[in-house]
Amino acid sequence: MSLYWRILLLNAAVLVVAVLLLLGPVTVSTPVLPGEALVLGAGLIAMLVANAVLLRIGLAPLQRLSRAMITADLLRPGSRLAVSGPGEMAELTKTFNKMLDRLEAERAASSARVLSAQEAERHRIAQELHDEIGQTLTAVLLQLKHSADQAPAALRDELGQVQEATRASLDEIRRIARRLRPGVLEELGLHSALRSLAAEFTTRGLSARAYISPGLPPQSEEAELVLYRVAQEGLTNVARHAGARAVEVHLSCGPAGGIGLLIRDNGQGIGQAPEGAGIRGMRERALLIGAELTIRPGPSGGTDVLLDVPEAKGAHS
Template identity: 45%
Template sequence: MTSLRTAHRPLWRRVVVVNLLVFAVGTAALAFSPATVSARPLASEVVVLLIGLAVMAVANGLVVRSLVRPFDQLVHRLDHELSADPIQLLPEGDDGIAGRVTAAVNDLLGRIEREQRAAGASALAGQEGERARIAQELHDGVGQSLTAILLEAGRLADAPRVEPADVGRIRDVARDSLDEVRRVARQLRPHVLEDLGLRSALAALTTELFEHGGTHARRAISPALPDLDETVELVVFRVAQEALTNVARHAGASSVEVRLSPRGEDVVLTVSDDGRGLASGDDGTGLRGMRERAGLVGGTVDVARRGGGGTVVTLVVPVVPR
């Protein structure tokens, strides 16, 4: 029981107790020794006092060093292990306060390593999902168009006479393929965001997705929107892109609204629609991707059912990335 209480006693109290003991022993030694000090101390008496002070200082230093030395060793081991790749856990063995600190550091390192593995796996899954989506779009759009061009070109190669209308059909299909490639390229790298800013990029995005469909798109972007970091702008655009693409493809909505406005030190993006709503427990790759992107700049994403039917996606992100 005594050793357990000592192990859990704060270090500063242990140092104070050690110092008091050293000074008490030194005082007792001077009090009960034959040495005396005159009203006007003699040189020999000053020497005795200095020797006593030196002995107490050395004794205090040795004892305090024995208390603090495990922490110096811990810091040295930590510096060595953190410079290694991968990070290694610190060796445990001390039952005192240094041992408890070592255990806490090992627990923290373990959590960091688990978070890194989880983040790496999530990022890989997101990349693979994005690649699969792009591959599917290229296959369904550009791939089919190019196949049609090849079939038409093969038919014309065997025809005795080529009509201008036949060439026009090939030209139209090739133009559609080029438009599809440009659309995929814009999704991969939103140049309009770099050239014209977030407001114009959101306008172009909603126009592209809903101009020829049956969904009416409304935009409400605050004129008081502050200047945003490039990373924040990209996150806002990507989350809006994912949310609006989900509405265009899956919601079956008659209307969708995009709102972007400041709120304190944050900006809030809201994408709401009146479609069929989010399925219970639905947390697909797209939603995970939005949350991961928001987390990169200290933001959060909430996806909820909308009153009266539909879905509301809310992104809250700080103006300056944390």
């Protein structure tokens, strides 16, 4: 029986009983006698209580469904509402769960297309920086050196300063190109890429170290790229926002035959700050390979960023 008919029939039954009482042994006098007022008041209270109880019981599945709709997050997939309640509510819950399945699949597919296009664009920009601007600045450096060798002594110092500024610009462009396109990942693999990334983020105020466990299972190229990008974004967040003095990158075996990436810093922690675009980007990348991203307080302060990658299928060796 539908929710509508259950509420309607109970209300009708309560009203019929009230009318029968008024037409039978109980009558209303003018003025109203105390006994009649008591019976009528009791009947009114009984109707209100019965309606409140039925509505609470009947609408409880709808309230659970409403909370699930409000809290649903496509970046944290897998959460489904248990099917319960009468027929209509059960069907509505099943429809909602199917809608979440479809939305998560579509979100994962669209994110994969967007991130693939983003990687291709990064590759193109890095190539242009290296081939065009890098070669141009290299030629400028050679010309400056040639000019400095032939210039009067009074101009050599100024030309030397221009050389240093140009060389610093060239190094910065190369660094940007390496971050846009992790060539070391393609050439030497994930382990060397993570060590190189940690060394890149090591500065006078921040110590970054990478710890790679031996005997790790092989990963697909897509999984290695996701691991690298999550580590890169995590280290970037530490350098920009954490106020940390040290950060560690751990790559180790996961609990179910997969692989786990842990980025742990000793900074001020994430607190109650909302997740920004960087963390959302990490979650989207994790979805591409079915991984789970967890951000939690560290054991001794700071923040832990943990990426659990499931066991690889069809991974290259």
